Amino acid sequence: MRARDVKSDFEEDTVTGVGYDRLELLQVAEAVARDKGIEKAEVIDAMEQAIQKAARTRYGLENDVRAEIDSKNGEIKLARYLEVADPVENEATQISLSEARELNPDADVGDYLTEPLPPIDFGRIAAQTAKQVIVQKVREAERTRQYNEYKDRVGEIVNGIVKRIEFGNVTVDLGRAEATLRRDEVIPRESYRPGDRVRAYVCDVREETRGPQIFLSRTHPQFMAGLFAQEVPEIYDSIIELRAVARDPGSRAKIAVISNDSSIDPVGACVGMRGSRVQAVVGELQGEKIDIIQWSDEPATFVVNGLAPAEVSRVVLDEEAGRIEVVVPDDQLSLAIGRRGQNVRLASQLTGWDIVILTEEEESERRQEEFKNRTKLFMDTLGVDDVLSHLLVAEGFTSIEEIAFVPIEDLLGVEGLDEELVAELRDRAVQYLSERDSEAETVRKELGVSDEVAQIAGLTAPMLASLGESGIKTLDDLGDLSGDELVSSEDGLLKEFDLSEKEANDIIMAARAHWFEDELPTQEKGNDPDTDEEKEKPIV
Secondary structure: OOEEEOOOOOOHHHHOOOOOOHHHHHHHHHHHHHHHOOOHHHHHHHHHHHHHHHHHHHHOOOOOEEEEEOOOOOOEEEEEEEEEEOOOOOOOOEEEHHHHHHHOOOOOOOOEEEEEEOOOOOOHHHHHHHHHHHHHHHHHHHHHHHHHHHHHHOOOEEEEEEEEEEOOEEEEEOOOOEEEEOHHHOOOOOOOOOOOEEEEEEEEEEEEOOEEEEEEEOOOHHHHHHHHHHHOHHHHOOOEEEEEEEEEOOOEEEEEEEEOOOOOOHHHHHHOHHHHHHHHHHHHOOOOEEEEEEOOOOHHHHHHHHOOOOOOOEEEEEOOOOEEEEEEOHHHHHHHHOHHHHHHHHHHHHHOOEEEEEEHHHHHHHHHHHHHHHHHHHHHHHOOOHHHHHHHHHOOOOOHHHHHHOOHHHHHOOOOOOHHHHHHHHHHHHHHHHHHHHHHHHHHHHHOOOHHHHOOOOOOHHHHHHHHHOOOOOHHHHHOOOHHHHHOOOOOOOHHHOOOHHHHHHHHHHHHHHHHHHOOOHHHHOOOOOOHHHHOOOOO
16 A cells, blocks of 8 residues: 655644754653663654654544654654545545545555644643653563563573562562562572572563563572583583483582593583582582582483482383382492482482382392292292292293293293293193183173273283272273372282383273264264274274
């Protein structure tokens, strides 16, 4: 759309007699822009809208009156805009094509004709209204500037001055914006007073109706990481990488580092000469003790490092469950666990593994108990003597399923077993499993566990019988459970079947599939050949 002037230009006297200084107007705009940290054009735009609102009050709110301030000389121009329309629907803002062509032969539908208006002399009310509009628009521009400036600074460490404290929440003046340091993000036993300098981590920036909200934290793990990056040049230069951080704010922390240069010791570089670098971070964190450990690709090695300063005898990993058992000497137990479990908790957060700590005596007793139980299992189910049972357990066999289904070569590799004895053992194992499943299937039906539940992949007949004994009989009963309720080592319904948490979750989601199928809209249940195949699949 094109704007065409009714006159070639405004007359020079359109602004004569108005009590304002053009140069002073521009100076005010520059001062406000500089003070608020926004563009001068945004301040001038706010002034234009203020003048425009006052002019519409003078000439009629129904008119499309617009104001323009020349950014070079400060001249104010007012004009009424009329849109060329055919037919005319609003006489206050539109003009017919025939009338428009009388004023401008080149006018066309969709163009705008401008009619210059004489300048207005602001009264008290109009001036107050204009001031409010300017203040509001400048505030909006300032908020937009603050959000745009800080939205990409999440993850940075900033410095500020405490401005005020309300209910434990600290308002921090960052110079060009204000930020909030909530009381749960302050290190315990740390107190501030107005005027104190504070360094914190920008953890979130949100654009809300009351303006951009910048949230700081001094308890975030990455705050410590950022402090080390500032104190250790090798981290800043990416020669040393800080791979993981775990914190108990104000008390203790662990960080895992690795060097990309084999000639540089990552732990020594972070500690610094006589501990100067780590002490600078400790001082900023109000005396928080920091353990710096070597990061490793090997989970076992990493966990052992993470439990420092405790010494570890051996570890046993269970990758499916994400759990690792750590055996420590009896005199190292309290050190490995730490005060109120702090050391093992931080090591677990740092490594991402669920760590179970056992003493050598406890581990020995447990192994003996497991050995005894497995030996008895083979004796009772396979009908063999204790010597052969001990031999099978010693070779690492833990269940009847392994005897029945492992490759025959694995059994032949056991000293003292020949082909005839191996075949007999496998036949007895298969027969036992068949009888067990048959009995469990009978129990499952007697308990009323539905066939739909029995068809879920991953559930064996004994598992179904156990679920039935616990009152889980339908898909809805099973779907209402959580994975932990199935496999929890304390009271899981299927804890004796050695299911992983992932397998338990898959079973539960399969039980819930019919809930989603029932919720499909009717229009989506048509006979579209392109989608029928997908609709037949259970939604998990």
